[in-house]
Amino acid sequence: MSLNFTFSFLIDVSLSILALQHSLPPFVYLTSTFPTALISGVGGRNASKLTCICSAPLYLHCSPVFTLLPCVCSAPLCVQCSLCVQCSLCVQCSLCVQCSLCVQCSLCVQCSLCVQCSPVCAVLTAPCALSLQFHMSYADQERYENEERPEVQRQILAEIARKLPVYTRTGNGGIRFCDRCQLIKPDRCHHCSVCAMCVLKMDHHCPWVNNCIGFSNYKFFLLFLAYSLLYCLYIAATVFKYFIKYWTGELTNGRSKFHILFLLFVAIMFFVSLMFLFGYHCWLVSRNRSTLEAFSAPVFQNGPDKNGFNLGFVKNLQQVFGEEKKLWLLPIASSQGDGHFFPMRALSEAQNPLLTNEEQWEEDGIDEEPQGSGEASSLAIERET
Incomplete structure (x- = not known):
């Protein structure tokens, strides 16, 4: 005992x-x-x-x-x-x-x-x-790092990712592999250098909330912008009548004048800024794109396609906010999917993932190397964002 x-x-x-x-x-x-x-x-x-x-x-x-x-x-x-x-x-x-x-x-x-x-x-x-399932196992990681031949490295990555639901590739037609996280990136996934991790459906890293905006919190970020926009509008509307009194001289002299001017100026300034930012993200949601995809279109088997994930206006909204409309304006997780696979526009059932074409699989790392120099030039390199 x-x-x-x-x-x-x-x-x-x-x-x-x-x-x-x-x-x-x-x-x-x-x-x-x-x-x-x-x-x-x-x-x-x-x-x-x-x-x-x-x-x-x-x-x-x-x-x-x-x-x-x-x-x-x-x-x-x-x-x-x-x-x-x-x-x-x-x-x-x-x-x-x-x-x-x-x-x-x-x-x-x-x-x-x-x-x-x-x-x-x-x-x-x-x-x-x-x-x-997107991470490299201990044995595969050791085998990949010890291998110096690029063609064998591509073969190792192809064996790992053959059964994964991956349809996008790099600009050079290679595998989207993160050398820092040692994983094969799912569709719409990118590495954030600030968070030091790969983020599902990464949109951008927001310094205002000190967080990376992606699949898990993109709806919350949109609601955060909408709530802030309404709050600035409410402050500007309630302070405006006192600004009129100050302008016409009806308001008595005192420190309240500075407070009124400051509140009105800050509310209008943030309202205008948030209006453009919120409008831009509403446009992205209507097209089912992220900020990164708006600057660089995702690459599929047939080449880049900025509308590859565009399912139509209604379905695009449901991808972010869910099917239940009563939950759209509430900070409740209702986005569709798990962040690893996204339905694509006009995807044929006979179209296999790009993983079936092993000869075009190339490494997607974090270090930039010039094209056409030695054996390392045969690897496709994608800079992390």
């Missing part, structure tokens, strides 16, 4: 230290609903016999206690998966290890707060984590 208690105490202490070192939610390690299995043996040989779903060996480099970290779905998640940014999402239960947020039901496990019912998340909602 005392031996089992000692082992349980050592496991809890080790997992608590891991949670603090990697800034992950303590519930992932300490709650009783997550059973912990003790792997017998001390040393890399015994631990390396077990492999995780990402093909990485299950062992801790600096800890004598070898643990198997299961998710809520009882699927084994090793340290390589559960503590790494690129493997923070469990495939079986869609639970984000980093933010404790279930992608399917938008329920925060830590505080039991439904994200769909919280207006605070209209601005604070973080970009969704990409599905684990």
Whole structure:
């Protein structure tokens, strides 16, 4: 009995230290609903016999206690998966290890707060984590990095992405691969250098909300602009009558004059700015485009097409706001899809993804290299945005 208690105490202490070192939610390690299995043996040989779903060996480099970290779905998640940014999402239960947020039901496990019912998340909602199927496994990543021949690298990427729902490619006809995140980019996904992560359906990085605007919060961003626009209009309308009194001399001298002029000037200035910005994004929604796609059209199998995702005005609105019109003006998550696949205009059922043409697959990295110089020039490079 005392031996089992000692082992349980050592496991809890080790997992608590891991949670603090990697800034992950303590519930992932300490709650009783997550059973912990003790792997017998001390040393890399015994631990390396077990492999995780990402093909990485299950062992801790600096800890004598070898643990198997299961998710809520009882699927084994090793340290390589559960503590790494690129493997923070469990495939079986869609639970984000980093933010404790279930992608399917938008329920925060830590505080039991439904994200769909919280207006605070209209601005604070973080970009969704990409599905684990788009990430390179530990074995594939090691095999890709150790390979120096470009044609073999293209073949490795083609093998990984052959079954993925990817239809867009780079401008040079190659695979959209992020070398920094070590993943194959889904359609309309881009890497944000400020957030240091790939964002689903990335629109832009907004400094005003200090967040990246993408699939998970684009509707909230539009509502944020609409609410701010109405608020500025309300302030300007309520202050305007006092401005008339100030202009006609009916208002008594005092500090209130400066307040009236300042409020009216700021309200009108922000109203005009937000009006143009909101109008531009309304035009993008009506065309089903993002800001990045407006500047650079997505490339499909037949070449660039700025209207590749244009489904018509009504369906374009439903892509962002959902089918229930009563939820359009509320800060409630109602966008269609999961952010990894988007319906395309006039997509034939017989048209296979670009992945079937392996010869045209090329790497999409982060480093710019001149075309036509050595073997590296055979790789298509797309600059991250």
